Amino acid sequence: MASTSVVTLNVGGELFQTTAATLSRAGASSPLASLAPSPPNAPHFLDRDPRLFALILSFLRRGRLASLPPSPALLAEARHFALDGALLASLSPASAFSPLSLRPAALLPLTGRVAPSAVAISPSPRTASLLAAHGGVVTSFDAALASRTSVLTPLPAVDSLVAVSPALALAGARDFPGVHLCRFPGDAPATASEALSWPDSPSASVLSLAATAASEPAPQWLFASFESARRNSSAVVAFDLNSLTPVAEIGRKEVFGADVEAAIPPTKLGWLAGHSLLLAAGSHSGPAGMVGDIRLWDVRASSTVPVWEVREKEDCFADVAASDSLSALFKVGAASGEVFMADLRRLGGDGIGVEPWVCIGDEKRAAAATASRRKDGNNCRVECYRNWVFVARGADVEVWSQVELTSEAGTKKAMRRNWVGNGPSMSTAGSVEGTMEKAKIVSWAFGGSRMALARVDQRSIEVWDSASGATSVQL
Amino acid sequence: METSAAGAGAGAGRRGSGTAKQLNVGGKLFALEASSLSLSLSLDPSPTATFVDRDPALLSAILSAIRAPSSPPAFPARILLDEALFYGLHAQLLAALSPPPLFGFSASLASTLSPASEPFPTALAASHDGSLCLAHGAGQLTYYSPALDRLTTFRTHLHRATSLRQLSPSLAVVGSSSSPGLHVYDFLEGRHVASVEWADPSDLRVLKARVIAIAARPPADAADTNSPIFATFECSHRENCILAIDPVTLKPVQEIGRQGGTAAKSSSPGRVVHLQELGLVFASSVSSGAFGYSGYMRLWDIRSGNVVWETSEPGGSGRSSRFGDPFADADVDVKQMVLYKVCSKSGDIGAADLRRLSDDPWVYMSSGPRGSGGGHGSVLHCYKSQVFVSRKDGLEVWSTLEEQQNGRYNLGEQPRAKEVLDSKGINENSYRSSYMDTEEDSKRGMIEMMEGGGDRLFVTRAGMPAVEVWESSRLAGAISLS
Numbered sequence: 001m002a003s004t005s006v007v008t009l010n011v012g013g014e015l016f017q018t019t020a021a022t023l024s025r026a027g028a029s030s031p032l033a034s035l036a037p038s039p040p041n042a043p044h045f046l047d048r049d050p051r052l053f054a055l056i057l058s059f060l061r062r063g064r065l066a067s068l069p070p071s072p073a074l075l076a077e078a079r080h081f082a083l084d085g086a087l088l089a090s091l092s093p094a095s096a097f098s099p100l101s102l103r104p105a106a107l108l109p110l111t112g113r114v115a116p117s118a119v120a121i122s123p124s125p126r127t128a129s130l131l132a133a134h135g136g137v138v139t140s141f142d143a144a145l146a147s148r149t150s151v152l153t154p155l156p157a158v159d160s161l162v163a164v165s166p167a168l169a170l171a172g173a174r175d176f177p178g179v180h181l182c183r184f185p186g187d188a189p190a191t192a193s194e195a196l197s198w199p200d201s202p203s204a205s206v207l208s209l210a211a212t213a214a215s216e217p218a219p220q221w222l223f224a225s226f227e228s229a230r231r232n233s234s235a236v237v238a239f240d241l242n243s244l245t246p247v248a249e250i251g252r253k254e255v256f257g258a259d260v261e262a263a264i265p266p267t268k269l270g271w272l273a274g275h276s277l278l279l280a281a282g283s284h285s286g287p288a289g290m291v292g293d294i295r296l297w298d299v300r301a302s303s304t305v306p307v308w309e310v311r312e313k314e315d316c317f318a319d320v321a322a323s324d325s326l327s328a329l330f331k332v333g334a335a336s337g338e339v340f341m342a343d344l345r346r347l348g349g350d351g352i353g354v355e356p357w358v359c360i361g362d363e364k365r366a367a368a369a370t371a372s373r374r375k376d377g378n379n380c381r382v383e384c385y386r387n388w389v390f391v392a393r394g395a396d397v398e399v400w401s402q403v404e405l406t407s408e409a410g411t412k413k414a415m416r417r418n419w420v421g422n423g424p425s426m427s428t429a430g431s432v433e434g435t436m437e438k439a440k441i442v443s444w445a446f447g448g449s450r451m452a453l454a455r456v457d458q459r460s461i462e463v464w465d466s467a468s469g470a471t472s473v474q475l
Numbered sequence: 476m477e478t479s480a481a482g483a484g485a486g487a488g489r490r491g492s493g494t495a496k497q498l499n500v501g502g503k504l505f506a507l508e509a510s511s512l513s514l515s516l517s518l519d520p521s522p523t524a525t526f527v528d529r530d531p532a533l534l535s536a537i538l539s540a541i542r543a544p545s546s547p548p549a550f551p552a553r554i555l556l557d558e559a560l561f562y563g564l565h566a567q568l569l570a571a572l573s574p575p576p577l578f579g580f581s582a583s584l585a586s587t588l589s590p591a592s593e594p595f596p597t598a599l600a601a602s603h604d605g606s607l608c609l610a611h612g613a614g615q616l617t618y619y620s621p622a623l624d625r626l627t628t629f630r631t632h633l634h635r636a637t638s639l640r641q642l643s644p645s646l647a648v649v650g651s652s653s654s655p656g657l658h659v660y661d662f663l664e665g666r667h668v669a670s671v672e673w674a675d676p677s678d679l680r681v682l683k684a685r686v687i688a689i690a691a692r693p694p695a696d697a698a699d700t701n702s703p704i705f706a707t708f709e710c711s712h713r714e715n716c717i718l719a720i721d722p723v724t725l726k727p728v729q730e731i732g733r734q735g736g737t738a739a740k741s742s743s744p745g746r747v748v749h750l751q752e753l754g755l756v757f758a759s760s761v762s763s764g765a766f767g768y769s770g771y772m773r774l775w776d777i778r779s780g781n782v783v784w785e786t787s788e789p790g791g792s793g794r795s796s797r798f799g800d801p802f803a804d805a806d807v808d809v810k811q812m813v814l815y816k817v818c819s820k821s822g823d824i825g826a827a828d829l830r831r832l833s834d835d836p837w838v839y840m841s842s843g844p845r846g847s848g849g850g851h852g853s854v855l856h857c858y859k860s861q862v863f864v865s866r867k868d869g870l871e872v873w874s875t876l877e878e879q880q881n882g883r884y885n886l887g888e889q890p891r892a893k894e895v896l897d898s899k900g901i902n903e904n905s906y907r908s909s910y911m912d913t914e915e916d917s918k919r920g921m922i923e924m925m926e927g928g929g930d931r932l933f934v935t936r937a938g939m940p941a942v943e944v945w946e947s948s949r950l951a952g953a954i955s956l957s
Contacts, residue, residue, distance in 0.1 A: 006526055008502070017502035019528045057501065058530040066533065066554050100615055100628040103591045399592075403632040405667050416630050418613055419593050422940065466591070 007035050008043040012048035015043060016057060027058050030082040032060075052077040055407055057295055059083070064090045080291060087144035088127040092168055092448030096467040099388050099399040102420050105465035106145050110134045112473045116454040118171075119461055121447025122163035123213060125199075128448030129166040131182075132461050133158035138171055138182045138192070141450070145463065151190035162209045162222070163447075164241060170196075170222060172206025179206055179224050181244075198226040198237050199246055205229065210269035210278070211241070221247070221299075223278060225266045231255070234265030236280055240301060250303045251280065251295065260284060264293050274298065274324040275344065277307065281320045283334075289373070290316040290334050296347070308347045310356060315370040318377040323384035326402060330382050330389050331357065336366035337376030341415065360400065360415040385446035389415075395438035395455070396424045420451070420464070490951035503531035504794040505538075506637045513563025533558045534828055537539035537568055539935030543572040544948055556693050559594035560847035571621055573605055574946035577930040579861045579872025581907045584916060585931075585946040590617045590628060594940035598639035600647065601928020608647050608662055609942060616647060618662045621929065623944065631658065640689045642722060648704060648739070650686025650779070657706050657718075659725055669725040673708040673718055686812045690747040690756065691949070701947070702729060707744045707758070715743030718754060719777065731756060731780050732773070739769045740787055745771025748807045751828065754778060755906065757814070759805045768801040768819040774832075784832045802864065803850045813901065815855055822850035822866060824873060824908075826901045838901045842871060842908040865922035870934070910943065 007023060009016040017040070026032040028265035034043050046053070052074055059065055070078075070087065071095055078084040110116055114135035122129050127143040135157060139150040143166075158171045163165075164196075169182040176289075178195035198204040204226035212221045220241040227234040235252035239245065253263035266280035278299055283292030292312040301307070322344075331341040338361035347356055359366045381392040389400040397420040405412040439455040449467035496517055498508040501726035504524055510516040516525065533550065537559050548555055552572055559568040574585065593612020600608040602730040605617040615634040617625045631649055636648040645663040650656075657671040675681040690705035691891035703719040713736030719729040734741035744758035754777050771787035788801035804821035807923045812829040816837075854865045862873040920936035927933075 015502050017499065017526065022528055043550050054530075054532060058532065060531055061501075061528060063566075095751060097629060099592070100617075100630065101591045101625070253893070302894055400629045403630055403667070405632055406669070414632055416614060416634075417628060418615060423593055 005037050006261070007039045008038050009053075009089075010033070010043040010045045011048050011053040012046070012050045014053075015040070016050075016053065017063070018057060022057075022060050023061075026081060026083055027086065030064070032083075034080055048077065048080070049073075056081060056083065059087060059090070060131070069146070072146055074287065075144060075146060085127060086087050088129075091143050092128040092450050092465070092467060094128075094386065094448050096449040097386055097446075098449075098466045099390070099401070099420055099451075100418060101466040102470075103466070104421070104462060105450075106463040108141055108145060108148075108461040108463060110139060110459050110461065111150070112137065113459070115457050115459050116156050116443065116461060118161035118443045119445045119452045119454045120161045120169065121445045121450060121452055122166050122169075123447055127166050128447075129163070129451060130447075130450070130452055130461070130463065131161060131163045131169050132452075132454065133161045133171055134459070138169055138414075140166070140169065140182075140184045140190070142166075148258040149184050149190050151182050151184070151192045153182060153192040154178075154195075155180060160206060160209045161443075162211050163445075164211050164220065164222070165214065168241075170209055170211070172208060172209050172224065175205055177203045177229070179209065179222070181237075194244070196222070196224065196244060197237050198224075198228075198235065198247075198249075200235075201226065201228040203229040204234075206264055207234075207267045207282075208269045210271045212271050213273045216273055223250075223269050223271065225269055225280065225282075227265045231330055231466070234263065236266060236278070236297075244302075246294070248299060248303050250278070251306065252299055252304075261291050264291070266293075266295070268320055270322045271319075272322050272324050275327075275356065277322075277344075279320065279322045280306075281317065283316055286318040289313070292316040294320055302398060315366065318380045319382045321382045321384045321389070323387075323389060324390070325387050326384070329356075330384065330400075332377045332380040332391055333370065334365060334377040334380075335374055336361075336369035337380060337393070338362060338366040338369070339359070339382070339389070339415075339417075340366075361417070368422075379440065381443065381444070383446065389452075390420070390442060390444075390446070392441045394424070394440050397421070397441070397444070397451070397453075398423075476828070479609065482924055498534075498854040499524040499526045500529050500531040500534050501527070503535075505531070505534060507538075507562075508791045511564065511567065512929075514560065517640060520598075521712050522598055529561065529633065534562065537562070548572075551624075553620075556620075556624075569621055574930045575949055577859055577927070577945075578874070578947050579863060579908075579911050579932075580874055582911055582945045582947045583669070584912070584943055586623065586944045587941045588619060588623065588944060589941035590615070590625075590627075592628075595938075596924065596942055597933040598636050598643045598649075599926040599933050599935065599942065600639040601931070601933055602641045602643070603929060605929025605931050606641075607926075607928060607931075607942070608639060608641050610639045610649065615654055616649070616660065616662055616665075618647075625709070627663060627665055630658075631660055632667070633658065638686055638689045638706075640691065642704070645820050648689055648706070648786075650689055650706060652685050652687060655685050657684035657689070657708075657720070661822060671706075671718070671720055671725060671727060673710075673716065673730075675730075677955065680712060681710055681714065684710045687743045688745050690749045698881055702749065705731075705747050705749050705756055707747055710849045713737060714741070715741075717744070717747060717758060719773065726876050726923060729780070730775070731775050731777065732758065732782070740771055746774075746804075746806065748809065748827070750774075750807065750809060750812075752841075753812075754807075755783060757807045761802070761804060763803070763819075768803050770802060772802075772805050772806075772814070772816070774829075797821075797823075797837070803853045804855040806857045806862075808854050808860060808862070810841045811857075811860055813857075815857060817850045817853045817855045819850045819853070822853065824855075824862065824864060824906075826903070826906075828901050831900060837950075838903050840873070840903045840906050840908070845877045854925055856925040856927065856932075858932065863925055863927075865925065865934075867913070867917075867921060869917040870922060871908050872911045873906050873908050876907060925936050 023032045079085045116132045116134040118133040120131045130141040141148045154171045159174045161174045173177045176279045178197045181194040182192045184190045205275035207225040222239045227293040232255045236250040238248040255263045264282040264284045266282040268281045270279035278297040283296040295309040298307045315333035317334045318334040320331045327344045342356040344369045383390045391398040443454040451464040453462040494509045495506045498505045536549045559565040595613045598610040605621045614631045618627040623693040633651040636649045637652045640648045647662045649658045659668040674682040687707045692704045715736045716733035717731040718727045744760045746759045748757040757773045759772045772785040773785040800818045800820040802816035805816040814827040816825045823841045825837040856863045864871045924935045934943040
């Protein structure tokens with residue numbers, strides 16, 4: 001062992017040799033990082049289990065675990081070496097997310113009798129811990145899906161849930177005031193004692209929530225769409241998540257008289273980090289049909305005039321979502337149920353009156369369904385994650401992926417659809433999916449390499465994973 | 476010094492006399508044969524053990540997998556193969572993890588591959604290393620590595636890929652019977668590389684031709700690794716041809732066998748096989764309807780573009796003893812130079828020697844009363860000098876007895892056999908048929924596609940959302956009764 005950087009460790013009587021560089025990957029807070037190179041005859045002694053330490057050392061060398069999932073004993077050992085964060089983050093890396101490889105991986109049972117109403121996954125690059133709201137209880141599962149913590153919020157039911165970090169979640173309800181902060185400190189009991197509210201109308205209820213990404217240089221913000229208790233005024237309020245103070249009020253609207261459609265409050269918020277834009281969309285269903293507003297706000301420029309807005313009358317959206325990496329807005333038409341796309345780079349540039357939406361599904365069917373005033377898109381949801389667009393149709397999830405065609409003339413891009421999993425056409429016994437009961441999707445979330453689904457009247461959360469999971473079934 | 480327990484003397488040699496190289500892997504001592512290691516490790520000059528900062532548990536799992544291939548490895552194959560790359564043991568480990576040579580009569584269902592989304596297979600392409608490229612659902616491609624790990628899944632722009640071939644090392648040639656063009660994708664990166672269209676400047680009707688079949692390319696050990704890709708294209712007005720496409724430039728180089736496509740005798744071929752040694756392309760077309768099967772087989776000379784030999788059924792030429800029993804499927808065994816067909820009514824197998832083709836070259840073999848399923852919907856696939864035939868009631872394999880040539884069997888009493896032996900043609904007595912599957916296997920559905928690759932046979936069935944992998948196995952698979 002001529003090399004001077006070799007560290008010899010005596011762990012519970014067993015000798016391990018590694019390099020100082022490997023140990024320094026544990027991070028400065030870990031007791032392993034400070035171990036100096038030592039010769040074999042004078043090893044560092046650690047009074048730990050050598051079998052678990054072998055797995056820890058293997059994780060430091062390779063950056064991931066060789067055998068999944070980790071045992072609770074291994075997680076506890078990782079916590080001792082201050083490695084649990086890195087270990088949990090390696091379990092569900094966002095880079096391993098591939099919608100066409102998603103398989104049902106786990107069912108997370110929830111306590112009590114109330115079915116979950118909202119799920120959320122804390123965003124990468126942090127550990128993708130999973131949150132579920134059932135009744136007024138918010139439960140947090142760690143990324144290994146091994147342990148859980150619950151907290152009781154003052155809300156009787158939670159409608160919107162946002163995971164900011166593994167330690168912080170925000171919950172709001174349509175009919176009850178305030179955004180409630182659920183804190184999950186790893187070493188102390190979880191609490192939900194603080195609340196944020198609209199300063200002008202403290203009794204305003206929360207229609208939707210969105211948070212800016214933690215990776216941005218600016219301090220993290222929370223956007224909450226409030227509607228006053230009398231339903232005559234609404235606004236999106238931005239809060240600074242560090243100081244928990246309101247910093248801006250965006251797009252405040254008041255209803256005068258019966259003209260409800262003039263001030264539709266946003267029921268869906270979305271944050272586009274790459275463009276620094278806030279998407280706010282709301283719709284109203286009246287006797288004359290469904291009408292909706294979609295607005296894009298540049299929060300730093302103006303809080304009264306949106307960058308772009310559109311009033312949806314024909315085939316109003318059932319749901320809208322914005323994709324950063326595809327630079328586009330996507331909607332599902334409430335009448336047609338087809339998916340439409342609007343390129344963010346072309347919005348507003350071509351003059352007023354130009355239809356921004358391009359149907360990426362079946363255009364003829366969309367036109368026919370709109371003309372005959374069908375309601376095929378009711379209850380459809382759309383969400384964007386990484387490079388994909390997901391549409392929930394009843395009990396099934398559809399994914400749109402971008403396909404690039406290289407040709408002599410240049411690069412052509414097209415959106416193509418597939419089902420996630422077997423899709424609705426199949427009901428085979430024997431497969432994992434066949435044994436699960438498929439009910440309508442109530443809430444869903446994407447994060448890390450996972451998709452989480454809450455279905456109607458089912459007291460558990462379905463977790464689909466594309467990282468792990470057996471590829472071939474040995475008979 | 477720590478005990479050299481785990482792997483001491485590990486590699487000390489299957490081949491015996493090589494110089495042993497001492498490795499200190501994370502504190503455990505291993506001795507491996509220097510010649511089997513990767514260069515950076517074997518060239519280390521230090522006389523003592525070379526220190527390697529790696530996981531010793533993985534190396535000992537790799538070594539035990541190489542030494543005792545039959546026992547299941549302690550870690551997932553993908554992790555062991557990744558680790559083996561570092562030590563230069565990848566090829567050895569892959570060989571140890573691969574199944575033994577495929578013999579249909581001793582093969583069994585080893586595993587089932589089911590893609591995660593929309594798992595109904597639409598096309599298969601296996602490679603000689605045992606890897607599989609699978610087209611499934613609405614235009615998705617999934618690539619399984621030689622260890623049958625799922626490596627990539629991606630979406631092509633096609634809505635349904637119906638023909639697929641692998642081009643080494645990482646390209647897949649994809650065609651669809653519902654949208655035009657032949658498309659080349661890089662299946663490891665999921666990237667579109669190029670498209671090939673059939674165009675004819677003198678005939679404007681040749682437009683948006685779709686791909687019906689792509690030829691299986693010769694195995695990697697063939698002399699000419701740059702032999703062209705052959706694909707049949709069909710226009711919407713049914714005019715069709717076979718295009719030869721250069722595998723490097725991905726441009727069409729030659730058009731063979733252009734035909735109108737209005738009759739069954741000129742419809743576009745559903746199977747093409749490149750007979751490299753003979754400079755021929757085999758093309759067969761089968762159509763079936765209420766009145767039974769009809770189809771043709773043709774051999775085209777690649778250089779001249781002429782038909783060398785052809786037959787069409789029903790009718791056809793010669794004194795066919797099998798009138799009213801047209802073939803349901805046909806394939807060529809390139810190694811044996813034998814053409815095989817399965818008859819649609821009787822389910823019998825016909826074999827024709829490619830070196831002595833005539834008006835009626837067929838030698839018929841019947842699997843007897845067992846093959847009661849007939850040949851309706853049969854699929855025939857030649858692989859590793861064996862003929863795999865699917866029937867309604869199962870999967871049958873025809874193998875040749877090699878001992879026959881040595882005179883182990885006394886065939887003197889059988890005049891017909893003697894006659895055939897004298898003329899050095901096909902000897903039906905050297906063929907044996909056996910069922911590959913059990914009755915329970917055949918109940919899973921009618922076989923739609925079969926494809927051999929490496930020492931595996933990949934099988935898809937109607938309505939089954941998975942691909943079956945059939946392998947020979949060394950494991951006894953004893954069931955403990957205690």
